[in-house]
Amino acid sequence: GQNIDQPTEMTATEGAIVQINCTYQTSGFNGLFWYQQHAGEAPTFLSYNVLDGLEEKGRFSSFLSRSKGYSYLLLKELQMKDSASYLCAVSSAYSGAGSYQLTFGKGTKLSVIP
Amino acid sequence: SQTIHQWPATLVQPVGSPLSLECTVEGTSNPNLYWYRQAAGRGLQLLFYSVGIGQISSEVPQNLSASRPQDRQFILSSKKLLLSDSGFYLCAWSVSPRGGTIYFGEGSWLTVV
Numbered sequence: 001g002q003n004i005d006q007p008t009e010m011t012a013t014e015g016a017i018v019q020i021n022c023t024y025q026t027s028g029f030n031g032l033f034w035y036q037q038h039a040g041e042a043p044t045f046l047s048y049n050v051l052d053g054l055e056e057k058g059r060f061s062s063f064l065s066r067s068k069g070y071s072y073l074l075l076k077e078l079q080m081k082d083s084a085s086y087l088c089a090v091s092s093a094y095s096g097a098g099s100y101q102l103t104f105g106k107g108t109k110l111s112v113i114p
Numbered sequence: 115s116q117t118i119h120q121w122p123a124t125l126v127q128p129v130g131s132p133l134s135l136e137c138t139v140e141g142t143s144n145p146n147l148y149w150y151r152q153a154a155g156r157g158l159q160l161l162f163y164s165v166g167i168g169q170i171s172s173e174v175p176q177n178l179s180a181s182r183p184q185d186r187q188f189i190l191s192s193k194k195l196l197l198s199d200s201g202f203y204l205c206a207w208s209v210s211p212r213g214g215t216i217y218f219g220e221g222s223w224l225t226v227v
Contacts, residue, residue, distance in 0.1 A: 043158070105157060106156065
């Protein structure tokens, strides 16, 4: 099975940098996703990592280390609108050839304060 | 561009009543379709997925069912709702089967009373 761990809550100051960690245990790893979910809304796709290293997209960056089963989402120049839950999701082999499943962590609720 | 819509956005239903949530995808053909549920304080749970018309796979035993009568239409149903069915229901689609990036609809808040 899959096991995904991420902190439940984090608080950071407007304008600062915050790093949200995600660790996972899985077999047949096929990629790691980060989603942003504002309260009462659907998740929206942020980033995808399949190879080791850093993927940068504006103020958001995501890092992956497959050997360590570890990823983080880095948010720079925090804004109040970044207050949301951030979901780590792992794609891994399911059953049968070419079949994968996407498993979500429980999410990290980030509060940005003035 | 592709869009996904689901409705209704919010509903309050008594225990034992039926349920029907609908979802449609536009701008793509033969998408993979999913129904997820997000209960309070819990992560996203995959309920059903479909790779084509009439092809439905259920991930967890429950009193819910899903149908795909058309290529871009996905319906979640129940004949008799339970209190435990309350939650945030999300329809989603992807191009690649299962393990690729998925995109969510707006979600439907269901409260069973």
